[in-house]
Amino acid sequence: MFAARLPILRTIHTALILLSILATPYEASSRQSARPPSGRGATGALKVVTGRPGSVVFINNIRHGTTGESGEVDLPRVKAGSYPVRVRTAGFVDWRGSVSIAPGSSRVLKVSQQPATDQALLHYQNGETLRDTGKNDEAVKEYRKAIELRPVFPEARVAMVRSLITLQDFAEAETQIQAALKQHKGPYPEAQTVLANMRRNQGLVEESIVEYRKALRLARGVSPEAHIGLAIALEEMNQMDEAIKEYRAGIAQDMDTEPILYYLLGSALEKRQRYREAIDAYRNYLRLDPEGQYASAVESIIERLKEEIDK
Numbered sequence: 001m002f003a004a005r006l007p008i009l010r011t012i013h014t015a016l017i018l019l020s021i022l023a024t025p026y027e028a029s030s031r032q033s034a035r036p037p038s039g040r041g042a043t044g045a046l047k048v049v050t051g052r053p054g055s056v057v058f059i060n061n062i063r064h065g066t067t068g069e070s071g072e073v074d075l076p077r078v079k080a081g082s083y084p085v086r087v088r089t090a091g092f093v094d095w096r097g098s099v100s101i102a103p104g105s106s107r108v109l110k111v112s113q114q115p116a117t118d119q120a121l122l123h124y125q126n127g128e129t130l131r132d133t134g135k136n137d138e139a140v141k142e143y144r145k146a147i148e149l150r151p152v153f154p155e156a157r158v159a160m161v162r163s164l165i166t167l168q169d170f171a172e173a174e175t176q177i178q179a180a181l182k183q184h185k186g187p188y189p190e191a192q193t194v195l196a197n198m199r200r201n202q203g204l205v206e207e208s209i210v211e212y213r214k215a216l217r218l219a220r221g222v223s224p225e226a227h228i229g230l231a232i233a234l235e236e237m238n239q240m241d242e243a244i245k246e247y248r249a250g251i252a253q254d255m256d257t258e259p260i261l262y263y264l265l266g267s268a269l270e271k272r273q274r275y276r277e278a279i280d281a282y283r284n285y286l287r288l289d290p291e292g293q294y295a296s297a298v299e300s301i302i303e304r305l306k307e308e309i310d311k
Contacts, residue, residue: 041275042080042103043174043256047263048087050075050111054129055089062224077288079255080105087111090125120150127159136163154180165198173198189219193226200233209235224253228261235268244268259288263298275305 044236048057051071057064060083065073080103087095092113099109127142143160146310147153169193169234177198180191196211212230216223225249234243247265254261266281286295 002066026110043077044080044101044103044105045105046075046078046101046106047108048097049077049108050089050095050112050113052086052092052113054087055087056132058088059083060255061086062253062257064255065267077256083088087113088125088128089113090129091122092116093121112233120146120153120156123149124153124159127156127163131159131163136166139163140167150282152183153189154184155189157183157217158194161194161198165194165201170198170208187218188227189215189223192218193214193223193229196226196229196233200229200236205233205236209237221249222253226250227253228264229270231264240268240272244272244274256288259285259292262288266301270301270305275309279305 017035023298024273046059048055048065050067050068051074053067053069053071055067055071055073057066057073057075059075059078064075064078067073078101080101082098082100085095085099086099089095093103093116095111095113097109099107101107110242115219116125123146125137125174127146130136130139130142139191140160143156143163146156147160148211150156161173161177162181164170164176177191177195181188181195184191184236192211192215196208199205200208209230213232215226217227227246231243231246231250234240234246244265247261247268251261251265262281262285266278266285267273269281282298282305284296289295
C-alpha cells in the first residue's frame with residue numbers, strides 16, 4: 001500500500017511550489033466585500049469571457065482558471081456567494097469587478113480590458129506569465145526590467161522572490177523581500193507570507209512559523225496561503241493537531257480550487273489515526289479530481305483506512 005502512496009508523496013513538493021506560484025495578495029477591500037454562502041458546499045457555474053486566450057481569473061483573490069484559445073473559461077464549481085473578481089491578461093490593464101453566484105445557478109461574466117501602455121507593468125505581466133509556466137529564470141529577468149523602470153514596485157519584488165525561492169537564490173530573495181516590505185505603504189500580508197515561505201524553504205521551520213503567524217495577523221486571519229504554509233511547518237515540527245487546524249482553515253478559504261490540499265489534510269489526519277476524518281478528506285480530493293492521475297491511489301488509501309476502522 002505504501003507503494004501506492006509514493007507517487008502522490010513525490011508530487012507534494014511540486015504542488016506546494018505551484019500553490020506559491022499561484023497565490024495572490026488578499027486585499028482589505030476583498031475581505032470587506034466578499035460574502036460567503038449560507039449553505040455549506042453550495043456551488044454555481046460561471047463562464048468568464050474575455051475574447052483573449054491566457055486571461056487568468058481570480059475570484060476573491062483565489063486563482064480559479066485561465067481562458068483557452070476561445071477566450072473563455074468554464075468554472076463549473078464556484079462556491080456560492082458574492083465576491084470580488086480580477087482578470088489578468090498580459091498586455092492589458094487588470095479588470096476588476098464583482099460577481100454573485102447563487103447555489104445551482106449558471107451565469108456568464110463578459111470582461112472588457114484596456115490595453116496597457118506602462119512598460120514597467122508590461123514587464124511585470126510578462127514575468128507573471130513566465131512564472132506561471134515554470135520559467136523562473138526568465139521571469140526574474142522580466143521582474144528586474146520592471147523594477148529598473150519603476151524602482152518602487154513592491155508587487156514585482158514579491159513576485160520575483162517567489163521565483164527566486166524556487167531557484168533557491170535565497171540571498172537575492174532576502175534583498176528583494178526586505179525591499180518590498182520597506183516600499184509598501186502599510187501592512188503587506190502577502191510579502192510577509194512569502195518571507196515565511198522562504199524561511200521554510202531555507203529549513204528555518206521555527207522562524208517560518210513565527211512569520212506565518214505574523215502574516216495571518218496582518219491579514220486578519222484571511223490568507224489561505226499563510227494557513228497552508230503554517231500547517232506544513234507545524235506538521236514538520238510534529239505539532240499535528242495545530243497543523244490539522246490550519247489545513248482546515250486554509251481549505252475553507254481556498255474555495256476548493258486545489259485538490260492537493262485535501263490530500264495533505266487527509267495525510268495529517270491519518271498520522272493522528274483519525275481515520276474517519278481522513279477518509280472524508282480523501283473523498284473530497286476525489287470529488288475535485290475524480291479522473292486525476294492519482295485518483296486510483298487515493299481510492300486505495302481509502303479502502304485501507306476502512307480496513308483499519310473495521311479491525
